[in-house]
Amino acid sequence: MSFDEVLGHDTIRQCMSRVFGRDRISHAYLLAGPEGIGKSLLAQQLAKTLLCNRSPVGSGAQQRMNPCGECGSCQALASGNHGALQILASVESRGIEVGTLREMMRSLSLRSGDRRVVVIDPAERLAEPAANALLKILEEPPAGVVFLLISHRPAQLLSTIISRCQRVTMGPLTLEPFLEVLATVPIDESSGRWLFGAVGGRPGAAILLQQALERCGGEEALAQIVHSAVRDPRDLVAVAGDAGGQTDREMALATIRVLTDAIWAFRPAVGPGRWQAAEKATLLSHVARHAERSGSVDLCLEATAMVLSATDLEQLRIRLPRSLGVA
Numbered sequence: 001m002s003f004d005e006v007l008g009h010d011t012i013r014q015c016m017s018r019v020f021g022r023d024r025i026s027h028a029y030l031l032a033g034p035e036g037i038g039k040s041l042l043a044q045q046l047a048k049t050l051l052c053n054r055s056p057v058g059s060g061a062q063q064r065m066n067p068c069g070e071c072g073s074c075q076a077l078a079s080g081n082h083g084a085l086q087i088l089a090s091v092e093s094r095g096i097e098v099g100t101l102r103e104m105m106r107s108l109s110l111r112s113g114d115r116r117v118v119v120i121d122p123a124e125r126l127a128e129p130a131a132n133a134l135l136k137i138l139e140e141p142p143a144g145v146v147f148l149l150i151s152h153r154p155a156q157l158l159s160t161i162i163s164r165c166q167r168v169t170m171g172p173l174t175l176e177p178f179l180e181v182l183a184t185v186p187i188d189e190s191s192g193r194w195l196f197g198a199v200g201g202r203p204g205a206a207i208l209l210q211q212a213l214e215r216c217g218g219e220e221a222l223a224q225i226v227h228s229a230v231r232d233p234r235d236l237v238a239v240a241g242d243a244g245g246q247t248d249r250e251m252a253l254a255t256i257r258v259l260t261d262a263i264w265a266f267r268p269a270v271g272p273g274r275w276q277a278a279e280k281a282t283l284l285s286h287v288a289r290h291a292e293r294s295g296s297v298d299l300c301l302e303a304t305a306m307v308l309s310a311t312d313l314e315q316l317r318i319r320l321p322r323s324l325g326v327a
Contacts, residue, residue: 033172096125123157171201192206240258
């Protein structure tokens, strides 16, 4: 993979290439923006470039910051077995715990002298003790370690953590690079244009929505699920499918996110139905955040079914917190 394969975000790629070429690398970067726009992909590419044994970092080059793909470091990264790369991800509802962070730093300390990279994805899932521990690390960063924090909702991060990172704000893709990404799946241009209007330039979300359409049997079938009551809310997980190895919570979250995008995709062009679609999508995003933290998977799926079938949104706002057990 090369920087050229991170489609869109041209300005960001050019800026990072200049920074890397001059070896003016910050100890921490915050890649912030909505889900499904390529933040994790960019973080992977940055990590590979930083760790490549033939890295162009510091070479003065400003155009192509690509790892060679052939050296021992690149091969180790390709196999997923590189000791200088640590990836911290949340586990179920517990988030990223302080013990995990400390163990990661202990492991990295064994490789002092080498460049090391830590990816935290997503950073807002750091438990409070872990966030405080990370803040102390960023205040006195260990030499040679580069932190790449990925965040879908940076407002949830400690302001002191944000202030110690070089922030890279990423937005949805414009139509042309969006279609380029989907063409690699492949998804044809006609479908791609419809998906662009549905998810607002987020190719990751578009791919998941397209998979849901195929799984359900097309637009009409998925639209019926979005606008109808379901007998058993647990059946909704069939929309997102099973990617293999997913926990019940991960499957529920994937389902809620796909259905949130589907609500907006099938919104009326005009009239009160459009506003109702926006309101339902917002409520489902709250359900997803509750599921992320600690909410019961079954209750979150029941709440999702309640949102989909609701006709009285005022009553829905009253009933929803109770159905999630937070009222």
